[in-house]
Amino acid sequence: MALAALERVTYSYPGAGAPALREVSLELEQGEIVALLGPSGSGKSTLVRALAGLIPHFHGGRFAGRVAVAGLDSRTTRPAQLAGTVASVFQDPEDQVVLSVVRNEVAFGLENLGAAPAGIWARVEAALDAVGALHLAERRTAELSGGELQRVCLASALALEPELLLLDEPTSQLDPAGAEDFLSCVGRLGCAVVLSEHRTGRALSLADRVLFVEGGTLLCDAPLGEAVGWLAGHRPEYLPAEDDSSDRVGPSDLVCRLEAIGFSYRTDHAVLEDVGLEVGRGEVVVLEGPNGSGKTTLAKIATGLLRADSGSVELSGRAGYLSQDPGRYLIRERVIDETALAVGGDEDRARAALERVDLAWAADRHPRDLSSGERERLGLAAVSVAEPDLLVLDEPTRGVDPTRKAEIAAWLSDYAAEGRGVLVATHDRTFPADRRVTLGQEALVGV
Amino acid sequence: MRLAAGSAALLLAASAAAALLADHVVPLAVLTGVLLAVCLRAPARRARPYLVASAASALGVFLIWPLLQSTGIRVLWEGPVVPVVGLLDVTREELVLATVYSLRLAAVSLAFAAYALVLDHDRLVAAAGFARRSALAVALATRLVPTLERDAAGLADAVRGRGIAVEGVRGRALLLSPLVAGSLERAANLAEAMEARGYGRGGHSRAPGARWSGWDRAAVCAAVLLVVAGALWL
Numbered sequence: 001m002a003l004a005a006l007e008r009v010t011y012s013y014p015g016a017g018a019p020a021l022r023e024v025s026l027e028l029e030q031g032e033i034v035a036l037l038g039p040s041g042s043g044k045s046t047l048v049r050a051l052a053g054l055i056p057h058f059h060g061g062r063f064a065g066r067v068a069v070a071g072l073d074s075r076t077t078r079p080a081q082l083a084g085t086v087a088s089v090f091q092d093p094e095d096q097v098v099l100s101v102v103r104n105e106v107a108f109g110l111e112n113l114g115a116a117p118a119g120i121w122a123r124v125e126a127a128l129d130a131v132g133a134l135h136l137a138e139r140r141t142a143e144l145s146g147g148e149l150q151r152v153c154l155a156s157a158l159a160l161e162p163e164l165l166l167l168d169e170p171t172s173q174l175d176p177a178g179a180e181d182f183l184s185c186v187g188r189l190g191c192a193v194v195l196s197e198h199r200t201g202r203a204l205s206l207a208d209r210v211l212f213v214e215g216g217t218l219l220c221d222a223p224l225g226e227a228v229g230w231l232a233g234h235r236p237e238y239l240p241a242e243d244d245s246s247d248r249v250g251p252s253d254l255v256c257r258l259e260a261i262g263f264s265y266r267t268d269h270a271v272l273e274d275v276g277l278e279v280g281r282g283e284v285v286v287l288e289g290p291n292g293s294g295k296t297t298l299a300k301i302a303t304g305l306l307r308a309d310s311g312s313v314e315l316s317g318r319a320g321y322l323s324q325d326p327g328r329y330l331i332r333e334r335v336i337d338e339t340a341l342a343v344g345g346d347e348d349r350a351r352a353a354l355e356r357v358d359l360a361w362a363a364d365r366h367p368r369d370l371s372s373g374e375r376e377r378l379g380l381a382a383v384s385v386a387e388p389d390l391l392v393l394d395e396p397t398r399g400v401d402p403t404r405k406a407e408i409a410a411w412l413s414d415y416a417a418e419g420r421g422v423l424v425a426t427h428d429r430t431f432p433a434d435r436r437v438t439l440g441q442e443a444l445v446g447v
Numbered sequence: 448m449r450l451a452a453g454s455a456a457l458l459l460a461a462s463a464a465a466a467l468l469a470d471h472v473v474p475l476a477v478l479t480g481v482l483l484a485v486c487l488r489a490p491a492r493r494a495r496p497y498l499v500a501s502a503a504s505a506l507g508v509f510l511i512w513p514l515l516q517s518t519g520i521r522v523l524w525e526g527p528v529v530p531v532v533g534l535l536d537v538t539r540e541e542l543v544l545a546t547v548y549s550l551r552l553a554a555v556s557l558a559f560a561a562y563a564l565v566l567d568h569d570r571l572v573a574a575a576g577f578a579r580r581s582a583l584a585v586a587l588a589t590r591l592v593p594t595l596e597r598d599a600a601g602l603a604d605a606v607r608g609r610g611i612a613v614e615g616v617r618g619r620a621l622l623l624s625p626l627v628a629g630s631l632e633r634a635a636n637l638a639e640a641m642e643a644r645g646y647g648r649g650g651h652s653r654a655p656g657a658r659w660s661g662w663d664r665a666a667v668c669a670a671v672l673l674v675v676a677g678a679l680w681l
Contacts, residue, residue, distance in 0.1 A: 083645030095636035112645035321608030329605030342609035
């Protein structure tokens with residue numbers, strides 16, 4: 001018998017016009033690893049939530065069909081009852097953490113399930129050890145980085161020893177090495193895993209089987225080899241891209257020059273020491289480096305949001321900065337007002353900026369009614385509308401599907417070609433750039 | 448030495464009580480020093496605001512107290528007569544009293560700071576036997592402030608990154624509504640994650656707290672002794 005089965009599931013969120021899932025049927029077997037691919041807003045997260053029983057119980061809406069997990073029908077079984085059999089890790093770790101100390105956080109789910117008290121701490125330690133986070137056990141969750149929190153969330157799920165593990169963009173805040181470690185750990189689990197990932201190379205390297213969802217419809221459900229053939233024929237952008245290591249050294253007309261930059265948030269630990277960076281007009285520069293290497297700090301210094309402790313910053317013209325997770329930081333009631341904020345309410349310029357990111361249709365919508373991918377694009381429109389000479393983007397492809405990522409890259413290339421500079425801080429090794437700069441733990445190590 | 452949350456909380460409460468009861472400079476200074484050492488075990492970045500607030504309030508009391516009192520006969524400094532307040536002077540007795548009061552305030556503040564900085568609140572509230580929902584409410588409230596702080600900083604950066612200055616009351620007021628909206632969104636996401644982790648299904652268990660060691664029992668005895676000594680001898 002299959003571990004989980006969806007039978008002709010159709011689901012619409014409350015107040016939504018179109019269904020998020022349409023007639024989806026599939027079965028999941030014990031121990032298989034399934035990569036769930038598809039564009040932003042295609043229904044991947046909805047499918048994950050349906051398997052966890054959160055749809056329809058938590059979200060409401062219109063539900064038809066049947067979801068059964070380990071023989072339990074999700075229409076009659078609450079998500080809390082499915083917990084343990086199913087465990088989930090969602091996209092944003094900060095929105096999942098309940099308690100203030102890591103080991104208590106990992107124990108939280110076990111306590112909910114009524115696990116034998118005598119075995120709880122041993123299971124907590126084993127789960128933390130499995131994800132390489134045992135050293136965090138006594139730390140406060142409020143002090144952890146996004147990457148560390150993602151490991152803690154995975155440990156919380158693993159501690160439950162589930163039969164089905166649902167992972168929705170679980171590596172979005174990890175650097176490439178951290179993501180590899182995380183996924184290799186997933187590969188060793190032995191339980192069935194559904195892995196929704198936009199960075200498809202990682203998911204495909206791990207998967208036994210691939211599901212491709214678009215517009216709420218399951219377009220492809222096939223073993224890995226067959227699915228790769230299908231992707232090559234129908235959605236080639238979802239196949240892993242080669243690392244873009246193009247180099248064009250020596251920008252001539254500089255828009256930004258940072259020299260011998262030093263910075264620390266605390267007196268006992270320098271985030272940046274003697275770091276330099278140049279961005280020329282007409283070029284897209286990618287700033288890479290592991291979690292905690294200071295990419296965001298350097299990006300903020302380049303735009304003037306942070307003042308360096310030492311060194312010099314020269315900026316020719318104005319700078320704009322798009323933060324990580326910009327969808328969280330929207331402040332107006334309408335999309336058009338949000339976009340026009342930086343140009344003194346000029347709606348014509350705002351509409352043109354929305355057009356560029358394919359959001360003109362949403363001009364009168366509330367920003368928080370948009371999907372996460374749409375909010376990211378709105379953030380890009382809101383920053384670029386004023387056409388800053390230096391555009392700095394912090395992880396702009398987090399949660400963005402390959403098609404949209406290619407569009408953003410092309411748009412940024414055009415933006416730079418108009419005589420401006422673009423600096424992209426990212427973990428994404430495949431993001432196209434004219435030049436790549438790697439920020440190490442100690443200093444700038446290569447151009 | 449590592450104390451269980453319950454015995455550590457009891458010892459801190461007793462320290463605060465002893466500080467309120469004690470009247471002599473030396474025991475108060477010792478108590479303040481010990482509590483300061485406990486607070487310094489926390490990471491400096493977290494401890495700094497607590498230590499600054501404790502030091503500032505204690506210093507404020509030390510500086511203002513002698514000027515507002517008219518006690519003692521050994522005058523060290525005599526100033527002008529100020530309307531309402533009267534003669535401004537500082538006597539040796541007033542200085543001693545100011546030292547006692549400022550140390551008392553510092554010790555009580557540091558006891559609360561140590562409670563906030565080094566105790567495992569999740570386990571403390573759970574161990575106290577309150578309803579589980581109350582324990583969770585306390586834990587979530589504890590996390591609310593740093594999360595709001597981070598969100599507010601992120602919002603300010605996002606707006607400044609578009610070239611818009613965030614200054615003054617009006618500028619910050621602009622961020623209030625999105626901050627609240629963001630918190631509500633986080634709350635909904637958290638509720639969903641909690642349900643997915645089995646919260647509310649009934650039949651829950653509780654991870655065993657640390658078994659009380661000899662140090663914990665000693666801490667309880669020390670707490671009782673501190674209060675008694677504070678009341679009778681210190």
